[in-house]
Amino acid sequence: MSCPFCDPQIKDCVFFESKNFLAVYNIAPVLPGHSLVIPRDHIVSFIDLNPQQRTEFLETTTRAVRILLKAFHTDAFDLSIQEKPEAGQTIEHLHLHILPRLKGDMPNPGDWYPVIHTSDSMIMDDRNRKRLPEDDLRRIVDKLRNVASRPDLQEHVREV
Numbered sequence: 001m002s003c004p005f006c007d008p009q010i011k012d013c014v015f016f017e018s019k020n021f022l023a024v025y026n027i028a029p030v031l032p033g034h035s036l037v038i039p040r041d042h043i044v045s046f047i048d049l050n051p052q053q054r055t056e057f058l059e060t061t062t063r064a065v066r067i068l069l070k071a072f073h074t075d076a077f078d079l080s081i082q083e084k085p086e087a088g089q090t091i092e093h094l095h096l097h098i099l100p101r102l103k104g105d106m107p108n109p110g111d112w113y114p115v116i117h118t119s120d121s122m123i124m125d126d127r128n129r130k131r132l133p134e135d136d137l138r139r140i141v142d143k144l145r146n147v148a149s150r151p152d153l154q155e156h157v158r159e160v
């Protein structure tokens with residue numbers, strides 16, 4: 001099994017889950033809070049999701065965004081899906097990037113986009129990018145799980 005998103009170890013990074021989708025903290029974030037929403041199963045393409053899965057995917061994403069905004073004290077964020085290598089995808093398992101944003105976190109707010117599309121070495125999925133130390137990763141995931149369990153963030157996610 002070479003797909004990192006199908007590796008059972010992914011559960012260490014999960015901070016929110018619905019029946020068919022996981023919200024996971026990126027082991028090599030390009031900015032603080034950089035997370036992914038992925039299907040539990042090895043589904044490659046966004047356009048292969050059936051209507052029920054699509055609904056659950058978007059609802060899980062909404063929950064994950066709310067958790068991240070709360071945890072990183074902002075109301076700004078970027079969302080992105082790269083599908084196929086031509087679009088910058090390096091792992092063939094559907095994943096949606098969430099980046100909470102803060103004023104001044106990059107020289108220009110739009111810089112994150114060329115970062116993922118113009119440089120192989122900086123592609124968000126790149127396994128060679130600098131990883132977070134284990135302790136930092138555990139601390140952040142614990143914090144996000146705590147935020148996810150707060151009553152004000154307990155919103156029903158419709159499942160398939």
Ligand SMILES: [Zn+2]
Nearest residue numbers: 003006042093
């Ligand atoms: Zn996979």
